[in-house]
Amino acid sequence: MNPPDKSAPSIPNLLSLRGSRGGARGGRSRGGSGAGTSRRTGQGHDAVIQGTDTDAAVSRLSAVDLGYLHDPCAQFFVQSPNGPPPRRLPIINRGTYTRTSGLDRLIDAFLSTLDAESPKQIVALGAGTDTRPFRIFSQQNCHGLIYHEIDFEVVCSKKLRIVKGVPLLSRVLSDASVVPPAEPEEASSSWTSQPSNGGLFYCHGLDLRKLPGNEGSLTLPGLRTDVPTLLLSECCLCYLSPQEANGVISFFTTQIPSLATIIYEPIRPNDPFGQVMVSNLAARHIRMPTLDVYKEAKDQVDRLSKAGFEVVKHMTVEDIWNSWVAQEEKERVDSLEGLDEVEEWQLLAAHYIIVWGYRGDGFSGLAEE
Numbered sequence: 001m002n003p004p005d006k007s008a009p010s011i012p013n014l015l016s017l018r019g020s021r022g023g024a025r026g027g028r029s030r031g032g033s034g035a036g037t038s039r040r041t042g043q044g045h046d047a048v049i050q051g052t053d054t055d056a057a058v059s060r061l062s063a064v065d066l067g068y069l070h071d072p073c074a075q076f077f078v079q080s081p082n083g084p085p086p087r088r089l090p091i092i093n094r095g096t097y098t099r100t101s102g103l104d105r106l107i108d109a110f111l112s113t114l115d116a117e118s119p120k121q122i123v124a125l126g127a128g129t130d131t132r133p134f135r136i137f138s139q140q141n142c143h144g145l146i147y148h149e150i151d152f153e154v155v156c157s158k159k160l161r162i163v164k165g166v167p168l169l170s171r172v173l174s175d176a177s178v179v180p181p182a183e184p185e186e187a188s189s190s191w192t193s194q195p196s197n198g199g200l201f202y203c204h205g206l207d208l209r210k211l212p213g214n215e216g217s218l219t220l221p222g223l224r225t226d227v228p229t230l231l232l233s234e235c236c237l238c239y240l241s242p243q244e245a246n247g248v249i250s251f252f253t254t255q256i257p258s259l260a261t262i263i264y265e266p267i268r269p270n271d272p273f274g275q276v277m278v279s280n281l282a283a284r285h286i287r288m289p290t291l292d293v294y295k296e297a298k299d300q301v302d303r304l305s306k307a308g309f310e311v312v313k314h315m316t317v318e319d320i321w322n323s324w325v326a327q328e329e330k331e332r333v334d335s336l337e338g339l340d341e342v343e344e345w346q347l348l349a350a351h352y353i354i355v356w357g358y359r360g361d362g363f364s365g366l367a368e369e
């Protein structure tokens with residue numbers, strides 16, 4: 001068995017289904033089935049989960065460097081002191097492209113519902129070193145936007161360090177400064193910025209598992225409960241237990257009447273591909289406890305309906321590629337690297353879902369999707 005690869009993509013390497021392809025492109029073979037039983041607990045597991053942000057940042061940069069995505073900020077969140085940053089396999093790059101495009105489309109639909117001045121809010125759970133706020137706040141139409149990110153303290157501190165050290169980033173999220181701690185002797189990892197194009201940005205250094213059951217007592221500084229709000233989980237809630245994940249969602253549903261949510265995560269752990277996916281993650285000591293409960297698209301839909309979202313929709317990454325990516329754009333993406341592994345792509349793309357729902361006012365843009 002190969003040792004777990006810390007820089008491995010967050011989307012599992014399905015080439016282990018038919019052997020590995022190594023070499024210059026960055027394809028790596030990882031532990032196959034049978035490796036999936038090792039477990040880490042407590043802080044060790046938290047550190048592994050925090051490390052998945054590095055995977056996401058490397059995948060983003062790979063897709064940017066190869067021309068799939070345009071994102072001048074992605075390069076600053078990947079450290080690669082010993083040579084060029086790793087390249088992902090073509091199917092992984094296509095997955096990153098499709099997932100990002102699908103989420104962008106939904107988020108744009110939410111943002112475009114209200115005019116630029118009207119207050120609205122995004123809360124990104126487990127945002128890591130995501131570059132989306134830089135992309136959004138680089139635009140001119142975000143005066144009314146309050147953008148919250150939540151992640152572990154160590155991740156938020158790292159993001160602040162990078163933002164302060166890179167002029168391109170600190171020009172967008174300007175005046176980035178640490179929020180004074182509640183108790184003077186405590187250190188604070190939460191920070192805030194007044195983006196140069198308007199709006200407000202908060203990065204909360206907080207373990208999400210502390211939110212459930214704390215309605216009213218544990219507040220997020222700057223959180224508005226009276227404006228249309230989009231709760232975003234891009235591969236985050238899947239790392240919590242189902243109870244903890246539901247508790248996080250209910251922290252927001254109990255306080256915010258006009259609420260939408262978008263969740264992106266894997267599904268179908270029990271078919272042969274899904275089993276490899278789970279075992280590859282386990283070889284890296286990564287568990288996704290909600291995957292045991294929300295196995296299929298219908299489970300994800302029920303989850304949001306039960307949480308009180310009145311309209312709930314979903315698409316797999318495969319659906320998004322087929323239905324939302326225009327023919328011309330498909331040809332452009334195809335021409336970047338070519339894709340020999342069409343079947344693997346379809347399998348991979350069918351195992352990731354975006355599910356979204358909303359209730360209350362302010363979501364007419366999302367209603368059209």
Ligand SMILES: C[S@@+](CC[C@H](N)C(=O)[O-])C[C@H]1O[C@@H](n2cnc3c(N)ncnc32)[C@H](O)[C@@H]1O
Pocket residue numbers: 010049050051052053056057125126127128129130150151152155206207208209233234235236239240
């Ligand atoms: C796979 S990364 C995704 C990062 C980002 N959303 C993206 O897609 O680029 C998962 C993120 O969720 C965060 N996360 C997982 N469990 C968390 C928890 N209990 N509290 C706060 N953040 C958590 C991790 O630290 C990590 O940054």
